[in-house]
Amino acid sequence: MDRQAALEEIQDVVRDVLGDDDIVLTEAMAAEEVDGWDSMAHVNIIIAIEKRFGIQLKATDLAQLRVEGAKLSALVDLVTTAG
Amino acid sequence: MDQGDVERFIADPRDPGLLKWARTQVKEGDPKAVAAALKRIVSPDLDYTAANSLARLFDQLRAKADLGERKTRIAFFASYTAYPIVGLLKLYLAAGGVSADVYLPDYGTWRQELMDPGSDFHAEPAQFTIVSTLWNDVARLPSVADDHAASDALIEAEIAEWAGYWQASQPDGGQLIQDNFIAPPRRPLGNLDGRLFGGMTRHANRLNEALQDAAPSFVTIHDVASLAAEQGRRRWCDPRFFYEAKLPCAPEMIPVYAYSLAQTVLAQLGVTHKCLVLDLDNTLWGGVIGDDGLNGIAIGQGDARAEAHLAFQHYALRLKARGILLAVCSKNTDAIAREVFEKHEGMAIRLPDIACFVTNWDDKATNLRRIATELNIGLNSLVFVDDNPAERSIIRQLVPEVAVPELPEDAAGYIEAVDRMRYFETPSINNEDLQRTSMMQAEAARKAVVSSSGADLDGFLRSLDLVATVGPITADTLDRTVQLIGRSNQFNVTTRRYSSADLLTKLGDPKWITLTVSLRDRFGDNGLISVILAHVDESESTLAIDTWLMSCRVLKRGVEDAVLNHLVTLAQARGLTALRGEYIPTEKNDLVRALFASLGFAQESCDADGRTTWCLALDPAPEPRRHMIEVVEK
Numbered sequence: 114m115d116r117q118a119a120l121e122e123i124q125d126v127v128r129d130v131l132g133d134d135d136i137v138l139t140e141a142m143a144a145e146e147v148d149g150w151d152s153m154a155h156v157n158i159i160i161a162i163e164k165r166f167g168i169q170l171k172a173t174d175l176a177q178l179r180v181e182g183a184k185l186s187a188l189v190d191l192v193t194t195a196g
Numbered sequence: 197m198d199q200g201d202v203e204r205f206i207a208d209p210r211d212p213g214l215l216k217w218a219r220t221q222v223k224e225g226d227p228k229a230v231a232a233a234l235k236r237i238v239s240p241d242l243d244y245t246a247a248n249s250l251a252r253l254f255d256q257l258r259a260k261a262d263l264g265e266r267k268t269r270i271a272f273f274a275s276y277t278a279y280p281i282v283g284l285l286k287l288y289l290a291a292g293g294v295s296a297d298v299y300l301p302d303y304g305t306w307r308q309e310l311m312d313p314g315s316d317f318h319a320e321p322a323q324f325t326i327v328s329t330l331w332n333d334v335a336r337l338p339s340v341a342d343d344h345a346a347s348d349a350l351i352e353a354e355i356a357e358w359a360g361y362w363q364a365s366q367p368d369g370g371q372l373i374q375d376n377f378i379a380p381p382r383r384p385l386g387n388l389d390g391r392l393f394g395g396m397t398r399h400a401n402r403l404n405e406a407l408q409d410a411a412p413s414f415v416t417i418h419d420v421a422s423l424a425a426e427q428g429r430r431r432w433c434d435p436r437f438f439y440e441a442k443l444p445c446a447p448e449m450i451p452v453y454a455y456s457l458a459q460t461v462l463a464q465l466g467v468t469h470k471c472l473v474l475d476l477d478n479t480l481w482g483g484v485i486g487d488d489g490l491n492g493i494a495i496g497q498g499d500a501r502a503e504a505h506l507a508f509q510h511y512a513l514r515l516k517a518r519g520i521l522l523a524v525c526s527k528n529t530d531a532i533a534r535e536v537f538e539k540h541e542g543m544a545i546r547l548p549d550i551a552c553f554v555t556n557w558d559d560k561a562t563n564l565r566r567i568a569t570e571l572n573i574g575l576n577s578l579v580f581v582d583d584n585p586a587e588r589s590i591i592r593q594l595v596p597e598v599a600v601p602e603l604p605e606d607a608a609g610y611i612e613a614v615d616r617m618r619y620f621e622t623p624s625i626n627n628e629d630l631q632r633t634s635m636m637q638a639e640a641a642r643k644a645v646v647s648s649s650g651a652d653l654d655g656f657l658r659s660l661d662l663v664a665t666v667g668p669i670t671a672d673t674l675d676r677t678v679q680l681i682g683r684s685n686q687f688n689v690t691t692r693r694y695s696s697a698d699l700l701t702k703l704g705d706p707k708w709i710t711l712t713v714s715l716r717d718r719f720g721d722n723g724l725i726s727v728i729l730a731h732v733d734e735s736e737s738t739l740a741i742d743t744w745l746m747s748c749r750v751l752k753r754g755v756e757d758a759v760l761n762h763l764v765t766l767a768q769a770r771g772l773t774a775l776r777g778e779y780i781p782t783e784k785n786d787l788v789r790a791l792f793a794s795l796g797f798a799q800e801s802c803d804a805d806g807r808t809t810w811c812l813a814l815d816p817a818p819e820p821r822r823h824m825i826e827v828v829e830k
Contacts, residue, residue, distance in 0.1 A: 156437070160447040175440040 116140070119166075119193050123185070126161045130154060140186035144178070155179065166192045197225055197233060205237045215249050222253045227261035231290075238291040248280070251287035258295065265295040271317055271369060272298050273306035274328040281328070310364045318368045325369035327361065329420075331380055334403065340385065340394040340518045341630050347393035351402055355410045362415050374411065375420045376404040382611055384514040386621040387460060456618060463621040469599060470573050472515055472614075473564060475582035476526035476533055476555070477749070480545065481505050482607065485536055486528060486686035486748035486784075496542020504607035509544040511611045516549055519629025520620050521571060523552040525563045525580065527751055529686055529787055530555045557751055557787060559653055560587055561594035579619045581610070584749075586717060590656045657754060657824040660717040664758050667830030669703060669710040669727075676724045677712055680745060684727075685784040688745040689777065689791060694729075707732045709739065709766055713759060715750050715825075725750045728759060732770060738811075739767040740776040744791075751787075754823030760795050761820050762827065768814055777810035795821065 124138040131149040144150045163169060174191050205214050221230045257263060272282055282298050289296045299322060301309045309317040335357060336350045365372050379400035389395035404421055411417050434446035445453060477484040482494030482501040494502040516522050526533055533555040537547045552570050554563045568575045575597035582588055588600045603613050669677050678696050702708040713726035729743040746755060767775055777792040796818055797810035812818060
């Protein structure tokens, strides 16, 4: 899957989880810039992304995504490379 | 040998290329080197089929060379089909450098082998004796009402029996490895299954603890109960989400956990169910009693389908034992349905177990209301179990208060389908619970089943999208037609039985009209469900209905009406002026005594045996019968 398609899938998941169809994601954004993407929502978003993409992220990757300022490009990296 | 291949299979023992590679190596490689490589690859993650093949390959290696293995002899005792496990046991022992000679006595004879000093087991001493168990091996199970003392007595007697086997194994059996016990994966008492001494969960725990206490040093307890539970716990736990987010369990398990907690709270608030309402055909037993007869239905031991239904009956009885009422709601002739409970040896549930028995030809929505009224409980106390998706759908539409679990097609899944919903969670079980069925029966005996019908059947039938395919008997439908003619008893106006040869004769005779009907709906295909044979009487210009039968599975769908319209058309096309019907009463076909009357026929005669004849004039043409079926001619 190419990065743009992956980002759109992620955007779709995030819209579902946060219940906001107006959310638009770019790879350069950080999670905390997205309205409603707080630490509680983060877990649910990760769970939903694992299910949507049929993948299992490693514990270290999960921690990586939570680092302050981590860009969504890191998440796109993970879903496009994970088995 | 390529070390890269070995590493690849160690990393993924389920690699589909493993077997082909191993076969080549065994054929061409140095036996000792190949054995050494296979030993490293063999792991518990092997695919079951691949593991069996590897076990055979190891035997081939042994035949080629001495692998320098240690030797041992094991006696393997189990009450089940053990050879698949024995084969893999030998494989994993081989991986540990041990070649095992395993003695496996004939199915079902291990206790005799142990207890008889002259048996083959005692003739050749073993280094190990493995006693592998099933829950069925537990000979003494508690009843729901059992208290601490009663439970102690059961466990003491149970342990004494197993200790007897242990002693009998000595000295010929060597070290004895004894499985502990895995309770069935269901909890008919809900949370109380682990609390009450009569609960199977509690009993299994107590028994396993007593087994550990009782085992002498020559007995090793193999903790298969924990092994099985671990498989579930692994699904339960997802440490990644604990480390990352301090979630208590895998996200997928959170709904399961929350649901269970909610049922526990709801039970405290009195929101629970009191009555399990059971359909009969293909729910309580396999097959259709009205078509298949007492000897044709599947219930009891000795057949996979029959055993699955029997297990479901036992589950229902366990619910009854703790105070859940059992009711029957089935489209059947009452006497025929009751006969199964009275006479069939394979049945576990008997009539006295049923608090309210409603079998008739009314729609089930009406009958569920009757059951609730008669038992004096709310509709929201009922759980309705029916294998037929159409019946489930109509109940969900017309009586939404009733809980209707989805059932899998395979009866082996019925118990889990009901149990997992935790319908019957309860804060406590008391004496009243334990005696409820007999109390309710007395109450029910005072009331007659009230008849009323308020359900919107037309709407339901329309929603089914019924499609009937009608046409003459063909080579493809002949076998099923003969089967129906031979079996149908209830919806069968004359109960005339014909062989294939009889039907072939009629097919070649232009005076005979044959008709079969197949019915499908949006839930699936019911197959060929109705047969009509009629012959033209030219002297009287009539079409006489010789045989008219239908499977009871599709009653009240309007098939009869569609059939009549079709017969009228066929008769008119031949220029005939009347249809003639005949009813010959039997013990079982009371259902269709008034069939012709209900279809607008006029009675012509009635003889001393109750045999009646009927006539429907076609000139003027009768009003077509109203029905909700799309008819397709074949």
